[in-house]
Amino acid sequence: MDFSRYNAAEQAQIQAMVEQKQMKDFLKMYQNLVERCFNDCVSDFSSKAVSTKEQTCITRCFGKILGASERVGERFSELNQQMMMGQQQ
Amino acid sequence: MDFSRYNAAEQAQIQAMVEQKQMKDFLKMYQNLVERCFNDCVSDFSSKAVSTKEQTCITRCFGKILGASERVGERFSELNQQMMMGQQQ
Amino acid sequence: MDFSRYNAAEQAQIQAMVEQKQMKDFLKMYQNLVERCFNDCVSDFSSKAVSTKEQTCITRCFGKILGASERVGERFSELNQQMMMGQQQ
Amino acid sequence: MAMWGGGFGAGSQAVNPQNIAVAEQELEMVTDLFNRISNVCYNKCIPPKYAEDTLNKGESVCIDRCVAKFMDVNLKISELLQKRGQEGGGGVPGVPAATS
Amino acid sequence: MAMWGGGFGAGSQAVNPQNIAVAEQELEMVTDLFNRISNVCYNKCIPPKYAEDTLNKGESVCIDRCVAKFMDVNLKISELLQKRGQEGGGGVPGVPAATS
Amino acid sequence: MAMWGGGFGAGSQAVNPQNIAVAEQELEMVTDLFNRISNVCYNKCIPPKYAEDTLNKGESVCIDRCVAKFMDVNLKISELLQKRGQEGGGGVPGVPAATS
Numbered sequence: 001m002d003f004s005r006y007n008a009a010e011q012a013q014i015q016a017m018v019e020q021k022q023m024k025d026f027l028k029m030y031q032n033l034v035e036r037c038f039n040d041c042v043s044d045f046s047s048k049a050v051s052t053k054e055q056t057c058i059t060r061c062f063g064k065i066l067g068a069s070e071r072v073g074e075r076f077s078e079l080n081q082q083m084m085m086g087q088q089q
Numbered sequence: 090m091d092f093s094r095y096n097a098a099e100q101a102q103i104q105a106m107v108e109q110k111q112m113k114d115f116l117k118m119y120q121n122l123v124e125r126c127f128n129d130c131v132s133d134f135s136s137k138a139v140s141t142k143e144q145t146c147i148t149r150c151f152g153k154i155l156g157a158s159e160r161v162g163e164r165f166s167e168l169n170q171q172m173m174m175g176q177q178q
Numbered sequence: 179m180d181f182s183r184y185n186a187a188e189q190a191q192i193q194a195m196v197e198q199k200q201m202k203d204f205l206k207m208y209q210n211l212v213e214r215c216f217n218d219c220v221s222d223f224s225s226k227a228v229s230t231k232e233q234t235c236i237t238r239c240f241g242k243i244l245g246a247s248e249r250v251g252e253r254f255s256e257l258n259q260q261m262m263m264g265q266q267q
Numbered sequence: 268m269a270m271w272g273g274g275f276g277a278g279s280q281a282v283n284p285q286n287i288a289v290a291e292q293e294l295e296m297v298t299d300l301f302n303r304i305s306n307v308c309y310n311k312c313i314p315p316k317y318a319e320d321t322l323n324k325g326e327s328v329c330i331d332r333c334v335a336k337f338m339d340v341n342l343k344i345s346e347l348l349q350k351r352g353q354e355g356g357g358g359v360p361g362v363p364a365a366t367s
Numbered sequence: 368m369a370m371w372g373g374g375f376g377a378g379s380q381a382v383n384p385q386n387i388a389v390a391e392q393e394l395e396m397v398t399d400l401f402n403r404i405s406n407v408c409y410n411k412c413i414p415p416k417y418a419e420d421t422l423n424k425g426e427s428v429c430i431d432r433c434v435a436k437f438m439d440v441n442l443k444i445s446e447l448l449q450k451r452g453q454e455g456g457g458g459v460p461g462v463p464a465a466t467s
Numbered sequence: 468m469a470m471w472g473g474g475f476g477a478g479s480q481a482v483n484p485q486n487i488a489v490a491e492q493e494l495e496m497v498t499d500l501f502n503r504i505s506n507v508c509y510n511k512c513i514p515p516k517y518a519e520d521t522l523n524k525g526e527s528v529c530i531d532r533c534v535a536k537f538m539d540v541n542l543k544i545s546e547l548l549q550k551r552g553q554e555g556g557g558g559v560p561g562v563p564a565a566t567s
Contacts, residue, residue: 179493179497181490184486184490185480185481185482186480187480187482188480188482188483188486188487188490191482191487192487192490192491192494195487195491195494199494199495199498203498203502206502207502210506214509218515218517235517237520238517238519239515239517240520241519241521242513242517242520242521242522242526243509245521245522246505246508246509246512246522246526246530247505249522249527249531250501250504250505250508250530250534251501253530253531253534253535254500254501254504254534254538257534257535257538258497
């Protein structure tokens with residue numbers, strides 16, 4: 001996203017807004033991650049302890065989600081860049 | 090919804106609020122539409138191009154959602170109207 | 179949650195914020211409850227009247243959700259309490 | 268949000284923030300209800316086959332009944348909730364108490 | 368929220384709240400799009416078997432294509448919407464009119 | 468929202484907006500966690516058969532364990548995230564950088 005059309009005072013406010021939004025989105029991403037991995041890995045409620053098998057699943061689920069999120073981020077940025085280039089021509 | 094019990098200054102603020110909310114809701118509706126039609130129509134990732142079959146599905150999905158949304162809106166308004174009539178008696 | 183580290187003026191603001199949030203969360207809980215019970219209990223659209231069977235299902239669904247929500251609340255509070263104790267040691 | 272609070276030029280009338288907050292909540296509830304109904308009734312009535320791009324007869328009728336039923340259930344549950352609220356101490360659970 | 372509105376020290380330049388609101392909305396849309404793509408493409412490409420803790424080759428390629436396809440569909444639907452908007456009276460439904 | 472910022476009558480003490488923002492975020496996180504647990508554990512423990520209107524024994528025990536397990540998983544994942552954060556450059560992905 002390109003905010004260069006705004007003046008410096010506005011850019012400062014926008015920058016603060018972006019940072020606050022990133023913080024909020026990071027929290028939400030974390031909460032979604034917990035919910036998803038719990039749903040995918042835990043379905044035995046015969047005990048209240050997390051089993052070794054469940055723990056392994058959660059660690060892998062965590063890795064998969066971060067990996068996927070990173071990869072989506074790369075492609076997303078590239079495609080956005082391309083689209084903005086396309087618009088300027 | 091009936092805001093006639095408020096004074097003119099308040100109604101002006103409420104009106105502005107309603108418009109902002111409609112804008113926001115329209116955007117959300119659009120984003121849900123994209124997500125829904127993608128989920129329902131795209132499941133082949135052997136290529137990154139959208140196929141003709143997928144494209145047809147998306148066009149129809151788009152039409153169905155707008156049609157359904159319009160129809161729900163009509164019924165919803167009617168029923169709300171009836172309920173408000175009922176309350177006044 | 180423990181807000182005793184803040185001064186009285188701040189606590190008053192936080193208290194008001196908590197109350198507003200509880201109100202909002204209560205509304206959201208209610209809306210989720212309606213959606214859930216409708217989804218679980220209503221699937222016959224050969225008539226626009228809610229049948230006796232559906233009505234019974236909805237009453238029970240309502241009871242189950244409130245019961246579950248209450249129980250989750252109890253456990254959640256206990257475990258939070260324990261975690262805060264653990265942190266202070 | 269930042270736009271509220273002045274300059275709406277309705278002469279000398281005073282705006283009561285309480286009224287605005289109530290109206291905001293009412294608006295929030297009605298639009299939330301509409302959005303939920305749209306979504307739920309789409310799921311219940313429109314199979315994702317997409318053989319054409321408009322609602323067919325069966326889908327249209329289903330939507331009409333679904334909307335009526337949803338609003339009926341909404342009302343019924345609000346009655347159950349009120350009954351529960353009157354009956355008993357504290358009654359309605361929500362978010363557990365959050366301040367010390 | 369409470370932090371806006373002063374003290375950002377960018378000299379004497381005036382801040383146009385309209386500009387801030389537009390930027391906020393743009394930001395909102397881009398992050399929402401990103402979050403939806405992440406979620407949808409995770410569902411489409413990563414089976415919950417979790418045999419290892421990194422993306423394998425097939426999953427990676429699937430994600431790449433899924434992102435491209437989603438953005439393409441996003442564009443196509445915005446075109447459909449624009450076409451519909453031009454064609455016809457009122458066209459685009461949304462929340463039903465809420466004030467009297 | 469519009470109600471903050473004055474008139475709470477706690478004498479001459481100053482309100483630090485930063486503190487309020489931190490408290491707001493804490494509150495947000497705790498209620499979000501509670502809402503997610505309620506929802507997930509309802510899905511895991513209460514089959515939609517609805518043979519009676521209260522929790523039966525099996526459902527009650529399931530809820531107790533589900534809550535404990537969820538909070539445990541929540542803790543474990545926050546540890547994984549911290550470990551990842553320490554290990555490596557940038558580490559945690561989120562929303563892609565949004566300003567120029």
